[in-house]
Amino acid sequence: MSHFVCESVCYGGVLQDISLTLQRGKVCALLGPSGAGKSTLLWVIAGLWQHDSGSVLRVDGTLGMVFQQPGLWDHLTVEQHLKIVGGDSEQIGKTLGQLKLSDFRNRRPGTMSGGERQRLSIARALVIDPAWLLLDEPMAHLDGPTRHDLFDLLRNALSELNAGVLIATHHAEEAMRLADECAILIDGRIVQHGTTEQVYRNPVSPAAASATGPVTIYNNQAYRPEQLTFTPDPTGDAVVQACEFMGSRYLLRIALGHTVAAVLSPVSVPTGAKGRIAVQRDEG
Numbered sequence: 001m002s003h004f005v006c007e008s009v010c011y012g013g014v015l016q017d018i019s020l021t022l023q024r025g026k027v028c029a030l031l032g033p034s035g036a037g038k039s040t041l042l043w044v045i046a047g048l049w050q051h052d053s054g055s056v057l058r059v060d061g062t063l064g065m066v067f068q069q070p071g072l073w074d075h076l077t078v079e080q081h082l083k084i085v086g087g088d089s090e091q092i093g094k095t096l097g098q099l100k101l102s103d104f105r106n107r108r109p110g111t112m113s114g115g116e117r118q119r120l121s122i123a124r125a126l127v128i129d130p131a132w133l134l135l136d137e138p139m140a141h142l143d144g145p146t147r148h149d150l151f152d153l154l155r156n157a158l159s160e161l162n163a164g165v166l167i168a169t170h171h172a173e174e175a176m177r178l179a180d181e182c183a184i185l186i187d188g189r190i191v192q193h194g195t196t197e198q199v200y201r202n203p204v205s206p207a208a209a210s211a212t213g214p215v216t217i218y219n220n221q222a223y224r225p226e227q228l229t230f231t232p233d234p235t236g237d238a239v240v241q242a243c244e245f246m247g248s249r250y251l252l253r254i255a256l257g258h259t260v261a262a263v264l265s266p267v268s269v270p271t272g273a274k275g276r277i278a279v280q281r282d283e284g
């Protein structure tokens with residue numbers, strides 16, 4: 001299996017001793033807070049910025065990249081965007097279908113919505129059938145149904161692509177659904193790298209845990225909302241600050257001393273209610 005390897009890469013005081021291996025056919029999510037260096041790492045891997053030390057070795061194959069801003073050419077049609085990067089007729093037709101752009105062949109970016117332009121940006125990277133694909137916050141500027149639709153299209157397209165994919169995002173839920181692996185980047189260093197389940201269930205630190213979703217530090221341990229329960233009790237020392245409806249369940253924000261815990265509940269609980277928090281016992 002081909003690999004794309006970064007070894008001890010440093011860049012401009014932003015990236016510190018980065019080592020990361022990508023594999024063909026796998027999607028790796030690069031998670032971390034704003035300013036952690038996610039975009040910088042993608043630009044260095046792509047060769048757009050030269051690293052100060054270390055090495056970046058791509059074994060074989062072409063590389064595609066999707067930037068935060070689409071960077072499209074207003075004088076070119078959708079089809080011309082795909083032709084100019086080297087897509088042939090068959091691949092262009094396939095890619096337009098994957099991103100639901102078949103009816104947009106002769107449209108120009110200025111006549112398209114933000115979501116449509118971002119789909120074109122992704123199509124431009126996919127049409128060359130890349131061996132390696134880098135995506136920098138591809139849905140950062142979208143929300144609502146447009147974001148959900150693009151997520152589904154991207155997930156389906158990646159499932160048909162035998163590429164090594166690295167997607168930089170700060171949206172933990174999307175990363176968990178899309179990726180096979182997660183690499184947590186904090187202050188320019190990768191502090192944890194493993195399968196999405198490993199990284200989510202066994203974070204190496206509170207900061208790493210926060211990068212993959214809500215977490216509560218309780219009795220010096222990190223717990224996910226589904227690992228905690230709240231039992232109403234007027235004599236309890238925990239107070240509900242907020243109750244957020246999430247479809248099948250409710251997310252409670254509960255003050256416990258100096259800690260604000262995130263707890264999933266099957267029922268709504270009124271703000272101000274007192275109670276007690278306990279750790280959910282694993283069955284079996």
